[in-house]
Amino acid sequence: MPSDQTRTAILAAAERLYAERGFSDVTLRDIVSEANVNLAAVNYHFGSKDELIAELFVTRSLALNRERLRRLRAAEEQGGGRAEIADILRALVGPTLRGCLGPENERATAARFMIRVSIESVPPIRRIRNREIDHLRKFVAAMRRALPAHRDVELYWGLHFALAMAQQTVRDTERLAKLSEGQCDVDDVEAVIERVVRVAVLGLIASPASGKTTERAAAVSAR
Amino acid sequence: MPSDQTRTAILAAAERLYAERGFSDVTLRDIVSEANVNLAAVNYHFGSKDELIAELFVTRSLALNRERLRRLRAAEEQGGGRAEIADILRALVGPTLRGCLGPENERATAARFMIRVSIESVPPIRRIRNREIDHLRKFVAAMRRALPAHRDVELYWGLHFALAMAQQTVRDTERLAKLSEGQCDVDDVEAVIERVVRVAVLGLIASPASGKTTERAAAVSAR
């Protein structure tokens, strides 16, 4: 029975450091020092540095996608098979933001790591990352049901922008804080989520390709 | 009189490679090979790898900021000192997108390099990057004049989201293309700019903090 104590310690330390400093700036020696294990332990338990990164990515990617889908299904179930567009986007960006922002910095590591992944393209990740497309397609399908009058292009752009705002908020919290001199409260995660969702929905609803844009946008913005 | 032929070749090659593959994946040997110069030339002309990056960044950063400000001033002049919010955001995201997207890949290098800069935080850049805050503050000031009823926080978020959508579009063109199976046309740069500006403006106008959100959002989306 292998005691995966060392394994776990390595994974935790690696994720923490990668999230903080990025892949290229973290060496195996940094990781083993942080995890208080021997240098050779990484290669013994994971085979190589790349496989360690890949394992981290697969684990977190699956968890994030599962959480997103869980919330999407819940929203669709509640609406009898058709979820509101706002709820769909909330299911998409919520898990990412919740994991990255907020005062409690412990759980932030996982999602911050995923953001790193979306930035730096280390070889082992690029292969796995194509699966994300399929995952996102499920959200496009849900959006299609929510906004049947919209052309697909508009939905793609809407999803793209929603993710853009969420990820950039995580990535560049520092700049936003400096620019606003702390006025933009990133600790209130739910408020940030609503903000992202609101703008994304507005952009979708008011899309020039769909009819009745005026009333729809007005209805949303009046909430 | 120093013939800066080598210098220029190094700068061009470095920018091209950094834009393509990021800083950490490009070695000096890659650069000098691409530029067809000797390995020692980099240290002779620039002192170190970091100083080469810094020089690239300073040059491009100044150029981008200058272009942005030029367009902002033009918009303000045309409006008699007060520019429309859409024109302000256009002046902000336009130069970035124009430099990065579009079919002609030659000029794309410069802006794509700047995007890399905004992603990877190599030490020499982090120092210089604080100046960007001051630059962005000028746009906040212009936005304040355009939307005097808005609280500053809303303006910060609006600017943040506009930049987010622009930068993510540049950064993740590939994912958007794959997801939409080529339906999202990123080659029509001006259309992309309008798309980003429109969504950002909608988010600002319909901001819950300002009065009369409904009519404003309706007016914009009806255009």
Add this chain to the structure above:
DNA sequence: GATAGTTTCATACACACGTTTGAAATGCAA
């Protein structure tokens, strides 16, 4: 408690990196 399998450890290897060196080549003024 002996033994086989698993895990840890100190150490070393091979390599790629940024940088340095000193000589050769080049350009330019007198």
Add this chain to the structure above:
DNA sequence: TTGCATTTCAAACGTGTGTATGAAACTATC
């Protein structure tokens, strides 16, 4: 041409990296 400064070049240096090795320590089964 001569003399001097600038620029190029091949080669090497030192360092930090991921990985490999083989012995030691540990664990569990009989």
